[in-house]
Amino acid sequence: MNAPPSSLPSATSATSESANRPRSLADLFISFTLLALQGFGGVLAIVQREIVDRKRWLTQEEFIEDWAVAQIMPGPNVVNLSLMIGGRHFGIAGALAALAGLLTVPLILVIGLAVLHDRFADSPVVAGALHGMAAVCAGLIGAAGLRLASALKKSPMPLSWCLAISAAGFILVAFLKCPLPWVLFGLGGLACVLTWRRLA
Amino acid sequence: MSAPLHLALDWADWLNLFGHFLLMSLMSVGGAISTSSEMHRFLVEQHHWLTQEQFNQSIALAQAAPGPNVLFVALMGWHVGMNAGSTAAALFGVLVTMVGIMTPSTIITYTAARWGHRNRDLRAVRAFKQGMAPIVIALLLSTAWIMASSAGAGAAAAAGAPIASAVLANWPLWLTAIVSGLIIWRTRIHLLWLLAAGAVLGALGLI
Numbered sequence: 001m002n003a004p005p006s007s008l009p010s011a012t013s014a015t016s017e018s019a020n021r022p023r024s025l026a027d028l029f030i031s032f033t034l035l036a037l038q039g040f041g042g043v044l045a046i047v048q049r050e051i052v053d054r055k056r057w058l059t060q061e062e063f064i065e066d067w068a069v070a071q072i073m074p075g076p077n078v079v080n081l082s083l084m085i086g087g088r089h090f091g092i093a094g095a096l097a098a099l100a101g102l103l104t105v106p107l108i109l110v111i112g113l114a115v116l117h118d119r120f121a122d123s124p125v126v127a128g129a130l131h132g133m134a135a136v137c138a139g140l141i142g143a144a145g146l147r148l149a150s151a152l153k154k155s156p157m158p159l160s161w162c163l164a165i166s167a168a169g170f171i172l173v174a175f176l177k178c179p180l181p182w183v184l185f186g187l188g189g190l191a192c193v194l195t196w197r198r199l200a
Numbered sequence: 201m202s203a204p205l206h207l208a209l210d211w212a213d214w215l216n217l218f219g220h221f222l223l224m225s226l227m228s229v230g231g232a233i234s235t236s237s238e239m240h241r242f243l244v245e246q247h248h249w250l251t252q253e254q255f256n257q258s259i260a261l262a263q264a265a266p267g268p269n270v271l272f273v274a275l276m277g278w279h280v281g282m283n284a285g286s287t288a289a290a291l292f293g294v295l296v297t298m299v300g301i302m303t304p305s306t307i308i309t310y311t312a313a314r315w316g317h318r319n320r321d322l323r324a325v326r327a328f329k330q331g332m333a334p335i336v337i338a339l340l341l342s343t344a345w346i347m348a349s350s351a352g353a354g355a356a357a358a359a360g361a362p363i364a365s366a367v368l369a370n371w372p373l374w375l376t377a378i379v380s381g382l383i384i385w386r387t388r389i390h391l392l393w394l395l396a397a398g399a400v401l402g403a404l405g406l407i
Binding site: 037066072080092095118126145181183188192193 | 225232235241257266270282302304310313320330334336345348376383385399403407
């Protein structure tokens with residue numbers, strides 16, 4: 001993002017500056033499957049360690065660049081990153097292999113859990129456990145929001161504007177049950193225009 | 201606890217579901233979880249295709265299981281199908297919701313990644329990325345609020361209490377949500393420990 005351009009590898013070159021690359025589509029699929037299976041409560045924290053530190057498919061700088069793009073695109077960040085890595089080495093087939101690796105086995109597992117849960121849903125112990133986990137998840141999602149909020153200090157907009165926009169968005173969605181496209185295009189569009197003007 | 205749902209879904213309904221998840225995919229800047237409050241509005245409040253419990257369980261189970269969090273979407277599709285009466289419908293529901301949530305974002309990301317990478321210093325790219333940050337935060341906090349308050353409301357309704365007093369009546373649940381949020385925010389503790397703690401507290405009937 002703020003790294004000097006000279007240190008950045010070309011985005012379009014087929015070869016990467018990093019030491020290694022995925023050997024095959026199967027390598028991509030298996031690597032992303034193993035990566036996904038390590039990531040409880042989200043894969044985000046595992047990705048950097050596996051892809052950069054262990055496999056060296058990306059340098060640290062390449063990872064930061066790709067992560068920034070993955071974040072501004074719609075879709076889960078980890079999914080976007082897998083598409084970009086797979087696509088860079090093997091085109092669309094690579095993107096699909098990485099995506100399939102990330103999703104297939106975890107999907108089967110999570111459906112298995114849901115089936116098990118339905119079988120025992122009448123048990124007050126199981127219902128209570130899920131109830132408790134839902135409370136923790138609410139906290140988890142809230143914490144992710146709060147953690148991101150520290151990034152608002154770096155926004156081109158004044159912090160007070162950012163907080164006002166966040167608060168308005170929260171009220172619109174949580175209390176007024178406003179449909180998401182209105183909030184994204186209305187309030188989000190306003191925020192983007194304000195940011196754009198401040199960037200001049 | 202809300203009563204189990206028995207749905208009769210026709211092709212128009214499935215198409216409606218698919219279209220909504222296509223739309224959510226386009227909206228999912230910041231991850232699929234940031235659109236979950238809209239999924240709640242659509243699935244639970246508007247169409248009554250999911251119960252509140254099923255909605256909460258979908259997110260809680262996907263968080264507890266390995267893999268990307270987006271799999272909560274598959275579980276929502278699974279539950280809609282189960283409400284429609286069969287395992288085959290449930291598998292179809294998984295297909296509909298997952299293909300829906302993945303396809304537009306995947307195509308956009310794949311085609312735009314190189315452009316975005318080359319033009320990362322462009323004013324419009326930076327304005328979009330930084331301008332959307334407050335919205336993403338608002339959406340995450342809304343989801344947290346809806347999950348905590350609806351879990352509380354469900355328990356309060358079961359106990360015969362008016363919804364308005366749900367927050368007071370369910371203070372242990374709110375306390376759990378807030379404390380776990382603060383711990384996750386401030387420490388690097390593994391999420392599994394907190395989920396396990398929540399499960400144990402819930403299983404013992406303490407929250």
